[in-house]
Amino acid sequence: MSVSTLQTSLVDRAPVTRLTAPVRPAAKRGWRYGLTVAAFLLPSAVPLALFVLVPMVSAAWISLNDWNLITAMQFVGLDNFVELLADPRTAAVFGNTLYYIVGYLPLVYVGGLILALALNRALRGRSFWRGIYFLPVVTSWIAVAIVWRWLLNPNNGVVNTVLGWVGIDGPGWWTEPAWSMPSIILASAWKDLGFVMVILLAGLQAINPDLYDAAKVDGAGAWTRFRHVTLPMLSPSTFFVVVISLINGFQVFDQVYAMTGGGPAGSSQVVVQQIYDLTFRYGAAGEASALSWMLFAVILAVTVVQIIGQKRWVHYA
Amino acid sequence: MRERTTSRTGWVVLHIAVILGALAMFFPFLWTFITSITPGAGFSITPRLWPENPSFAAYETLFTERPFARVVTNSLMLALITTIVQLFTSATAAYAFSRLPFRGRGVVFAVYLATMMIPLQVLVVPLFAQLKTFGLLNTYLGALLPTFASAFGIFLLRQAVNQVPRELDEAATLDGAGHFRIFFSIILPNIKPALATLTIFAFMGSWNSFLWPLIVLRSPELQTLPIALAGLQGQYTTAWDVVMAGSVISVLPMLALYIFAQKYIIQGVASSGIK
Secondary structure (H helix, E strand, C coil): CCHHHHHHHHHCCCCCCCCCCCCCCHHHCCHHHHHHHHHHHHHHHHHHHHHHHHHHHHHHHHCCEECCCCCCCEECCCHHHHHHHHCHHHHHHHHHHHHHHHHHHHHHHHHHHHHHHHHCCCCCCHHHHHHHHHHHHHCCHHHHHHHHHHHCCCCCCHHHHHHHHCCCCCCCHHHCHHHHHHHHHHHHHHHHHHHHHHHHHHHHHCCCHHHHHHHHHCCCCHHHHHHHHHHHHHHHHHHHHHHHHHHHHHCCCHHHHHHCCCCCCCCCCCHHHHHHHHHHCCCCHHHHHHHHHHHHHHHHHHHHHHHHHHHHHCCCC | CCCCCCCHHHHHHHHHHHHHHHHHHHHHHHHHHHHHCCCCECCCECCCCCCCCCCCHHHHHHHHCCCHHHHHHHHHHHHHHHHHHHHHHHHHHHHHHHHCCCCCHHHHHHHHHHHHHCCHHHHHHHHHHHHHHCCCCCCHHHHHHHHCCCHHHHHHHHHHHHCCCHHHHHHHHHCCCCHHHHHHHHHHHHCHHHHHHHHHHHHHHHHHCCHHHHHHCCCHHHCCHHHHHHHHHHHCCCCHHHHHHHHHHHHHHHHHHHHHHHHHHHHHHHHHHCC
16 A cells, blocks of 8 residues: 555544535435446445455455465464564564564654755745755665665665775675664655655644744744644644654565565564465465464554544644 | 844844855755766765766766666656555545545544554555565556555545535535435546645655665566666666766756745645644
């Protein structure tokens, strides 16, 4: 699922209401009207039902079976879940995913905020610079991952070469267990920085200038204005960035697959990489489905907690 | 709200910081290109800012030794079909949710929105099994089918259709136009900016998508760019010029589209962040 798909679903939480008054009383609408509705709705309803709803339900069924994708399924009840919970690798992949999120989110948020604040000022060629910072967002994760593998190449990559100039012996980056996750985090932050910047910039531009004037009259300095006007007024955008980043963070895969494949020694094995490996490497599709449902449950729980918790810190103007 | 920068020095410092930051952000793109035209870039040769013997040999390798012409065609074709179908299914659904009241519409719309919350990873195994049953593994159709309807696209276009004044429909109804006429001659021409935004997002999504094509398209001649690119990495472990040339080919069309349609892309993202 792409970033943009999620965005909208979370932002527009307005109650689903009927926006139109019926053109004619319902009783008078006959089968012809029914056909019209069907003609407009079926092109989207059929694919969504067949390729989202049906697989969703069958994933639940598969998770209760032993299955290697080839021979017949064998019903095992909740065994897959029990095995996963007992398996230390499960805790490890959730731990690695959490490590990714904890490293990535502050980096991309603080970076995006600094950029948004800078570009919110009277700046020459603002939209050009904004365009440059946004560029990585439109590129494919595989290309980005490959480029970063090259930049972070321990032997003759640019980063270690530059570090060498100032006398620092660069680490082995993605070739070293301790540095594989930081490498992925670095590349991810670079790619998503522009996205966060654009969201926060839109939030900043929506702040009423009168609030700053009022704060100045009250003698508030730059820091106080930032702390007591900008941050609270920006909280809806911040909330949005945090929710989206957490959802996407738990689903991190493309960059891991292309940069490290989960290695070295499983040091960057994340949940989705594990789902992929269980299915296509170890022929344990039942366990993979169980794990994917566990992941979904975690994402849902984290998102719901944030939506409930937002009352404490998000200020809607 | 745009704050005035107070001092002249502040103004200069701000500009220098923004420009240096932009250079740092852009550098990986530049380096990708430079590496791709440095013959033999790899373990022994570190590319310089300007290579001694620049050459496009790596690109030639991709198109002669590797099936890159085919791969690019595949990506282009899948992205175009996905985009066209998504525009169609999203626009018709948007019309139904905005203009065709029926019992239970609110519930149906809620279900549509809920499909956006389901991670692809949950669907991968059963989708794989489903397509296997129908013999659609390793076919373009198998890669395409799950992309045909996008709840995001429907949502985006519904917002746009809602903003088209209802007086226009009513006037057309008085002239004897039915729903199909209203849809084609009134609604579609009035939501062009939203259609443009969806076109870009659908194309971008398909062009860059990885996990699903990776699973469905196993034979080399069916592969899309991101998959072929990931494969290159395994085959040319030390020939970075070849791998980087592949990256350039995959990034270039998106850059072109981006330069051309920056306004729609950034507005699309920005508007999603505001309530």
